[in-house]
Amino acid sequence: xxxxxxxxxxxxxxxxxxxxxxxxxxxxxxxxxxxxxxxxxxxxxxxxxxxxxxxxxxxxxxxxxxxxxxxxxxxxxxxxxxxxxxxxxxxxxxxxxxxxxxxxxxxxxxxxxxxxxxxxxxxxxxxxxxxxxxxxxxxxxxxxxxxxxxxxxxxxxxxxxxxxxxxxxxxxxxxxxxxxxxxxxxxxxxxxxxxxxxxxxxxxxxxxxxxxxxxxxxxxxxxxxxxxxxxxxxxxxxxxxxxxxxxxxxxxxxxxxxxxxxxxxxxxxx
Numbered sequence: 001x002x003x004x005x006x007x008x009x010x011x012x013x014x015x016x017x018x019x020x021x022x023x024x025x026x027x028x029x030x031x032x033x034x035x036x037x038x039x040x041x042x043x044x045x046x047x048x049x050x051x052x053x054x055x056x057x058x059x060x061x062x063x064x065x066x067x068x069x070x071x072x073x074x075x076x077x078x079x080x081x082x083x084x085x086x087x088x089x090x091x092x093x094x095x096x097x098x099x100x101x102x103x104x105x106x107x108x109x110x111x112x113x114x115x116x117x118x119x120x121x122x123x124x125x126x127x128x129x130x131x132x133x134x135x136x137x138x139x140x141x142x143x144x145x146x147x148x149x150x151x152x153x154x155x156x157x158x159x160x161x162x163x164x165x166x167x168x169x170x171x172x173x174x175x176x177x178x179x180x181x182x183x184x185x186x187x188x189x190x191x192x193x194x195x196x197x198x199x200x201x202x203x204x205x206x207x208x209x210x211x212x213x214x215x216x217x218x219x220x221x222x223x224x225x226x227x228x229x230x231x232x233x234x235x236x237x238x239x240x241x242x243x244x245x246x247x248x249x250x251x252x253x254x255x256x257x258x259x260x261x262x263x264x265x266x267x268x269x270x
Contacts, residue, residue: 003194006241011250015238018201022230025209033216052214059207063236066200069192070244076190077246078253080183085257087176088114092265094169102145113138114262118255121247132184139177146170187246197241204233
């Protein structure tokens, strides 16, 4: 539920939502601290400052861990684009080993397949689901062609050489199918756990509330310092959410390897 809520917000909206929540909690914490200090004057000499420092250090550690998780997933998605482009390119080249008309049919299907694997940032969820479904159909068709060749013995000067060529093509096609599945799973499911994001978001906001409470106990606060802390924490959290979001973020995975492959193999001939 929290993940869906975050995904529904634009990246600037995430920052604004956190900033507003953090500032409200800071002000509430400050007012509560002043009220509590008026009732227990000795509280300002207690361990509150040390506890606030420990909470800030804990949140810094959590931010670092979460940033590492998000960047690892971003790098994985970026690497899979290049891996898929290489796998499809190899399959396209090895399709020339096949006898006709299987070679032409396979290459034509691959020309249709490559644009489907390019994920534009402005694509809707429905568009992506449709392209993923059509891509799965093309992979099934390609595998059906390879399977049909394995079950028949077409005219060829040297059947042994044909078997080697067919095995080479099947291996590259299998890799194309595996990488496609891995990339789809990485884009849809391999994300920072929802509980971690919730803890990061709420924990950082509550930390600002504790900072305000500590300031209320002493009766002194610096609005500029509070705003700076909100901005820094909000910027880091927003960056983490931007990095771990597969679609709709400002930091995007480059589709250049697949775009270049599309240019190399050319458009559909039909």
